[in-house]
Amino acid sequence: MKGLSAIDYAMASAYVLGITLLGASFYRKKATSQEYFLGGRGMWWLPAGISIVAADLSAISVMGTPAWSFKHNLELFWHSLGYLIAAPIVIVIFVPFYSSLRLYTAYEYLERRFNLPVRLLTSLLFLTVRAFHTALVVYAPALVINLVTNLPIWECVLFMGAITTVYTTLGGMKAVIWTDVVQFCTVMVGIILVFYASISRVPGGLAVAYQTALQAGKLHVINFSTDPRQLTSLWAMIAGGTVLCMAPLATDQAILQRLFTTKSAQDCRRSIVLQSILILPVVFMLYLAGTALFAFYYHNPGALQGLRSDDAILPLFVVRELPRGISGLILAAIFAASMAVMSASVNSLTTASTVDFYQRLFRPNESSEHYARVGRIGSVAWGGAVTVMALFVGRLGMLALAYNRVSSVISAPLLGIFLLAVLTRRTTGWGALLGAAVGVVVVSFVSAFSEWSFFWWGPIGVVATVVAGYLLSLTMTPLPEEKLIGLVYKFGSPSTTKSNGLVAVRDGSA
Secondary structure, three states: OOOOOOEEEEEHHHHHHHHHHHHHOOOOOOOOOHHHHHHHOOOOOHHHHHHHHHHHHHHHHHHHHHHHHHHHEEEEEEHHHHHHHHHHHHHHHHHHHHOOOOOOHHHHHHHHHHHHHHHHHHHHHHHHHHHHHHHHHHHHHHHHHOOOOOOHHHHOOOHHHHHHHHHHHHHHHHHHHHHHHHHHHHHHHHHHHHHHHHHHOOOOHHHHHHHHHOOOOOOOEEEEEOOOOOOEEHHHHHHHHHHHHHHHHOOOOOHHHHHHHOHHHHHHHHHHHHHHHHHHHHHHHHHHHHHHHHHHHHHHHHHHHOOHHHHHHHHHHHHHOOOOOOOOHHHHHHHHHHHHHHHHHHHHHHHHHHHHHHHHHHHOOOHHHHHHHHHHHHHHHHHHHHHHHHHHHHOOOOHHHOHHOOOOOOOHHHHHHHHHHHHOOOOHHHHHHHHHHHHHHHHHHHHOOOOOHHHHHHHHHHHHHHHHHHHHHHOOOOOOOHHHHOOOOOEEEOOOOOOOOOHHHHHOOO
């Protein structure tokens, strides 16, 4: 069984070089902040929508999803249905504000609606969680690639970190979006090739592979159990999946920044619709790839020799079973998935830190070009920071494994804050923050003292935050009605003149 050849390394290197040159081609020496952070607010909805998918499709998903269906079945797919439910809600409730207010960050809206502390605390929470997530996104594929190729982990991490930081820093948001499109297409081609190659190498082809998977229970699709402890219960996945899918679309700067780049509210809606339509077949294809790999290895059990982790099943197949050159291209696609997420994260981390902190608190009256230059410095700093974090994240042990749990505990209360802001007039800033604190406590209690599926944590956290935040606000002095005009759903029109984001005023975007 073969390993990587010189041709594979050449193919992977050529691909990465091409991505870097594409991203660098968008470099503009005197770019304004609107051009650097938001692509001039003139991006076409099609690449923006694809970029949203790419920003959420890391190598953890590309390798982990097939690994799940290889070991289990297809039941977990249904959590993706949450995108179809969440998308119309986001389009109706949030898009009018995000488009008309001409925002740079989602947290700028929270200052306009509540107060500065809410903006700073939520932005800081985003910076912390997103940086940790990005480090894991870079580290996880490097670890798995190491298992099947023996390439040193630190080399993989530095390679991904350095290349991604370079083109993100030079090209800004346009580089991020267009390289995301290429990365997404490359990942899809790679997954289709894996599926085809694994099925074609099963004796008897598709028919035998289907019967093999069916008899092994790998094609079981729906779990109708009402037991809240069942991870793959359809009801848990629909309820929890809706929250998990809505939270990024409504609150995560890394996702929202792509929506802010579009030309109009209509284009913003189109990007969300495209993302929700694309994600279902993409995720299902990843699950089917794992099922196909099961059929292949069922009939070729000797080929599993040396597999030390189910998470490495896809790269193991790529390295050992595919033709030379193709192996290198698909491994590059695996790296590409994480590079796409990292570029999205670095750009959004830079935007939030520049606009929400540097510009808002320290240098509010600088030129638009000044903030763009600070953004480039920030991209280098954040790219270096998450790369260094990725080098050491493996030493965190159980803390790294607990990331999904921590994320689930935090994302639901954060979504609750935004729902309170958009849907209620009576909620105050401190009421929303205290409600979020209650939400965190409730979700932490449920996760620590029950065996309920983590898919239930999101709905519980949102309900706890909204109920507690609203009730606590009733004990506080309400905000003046005139402050809320255009900032609450169906209460006036979103204002395009009132702004605490001075960048928006100075570069003429408001």
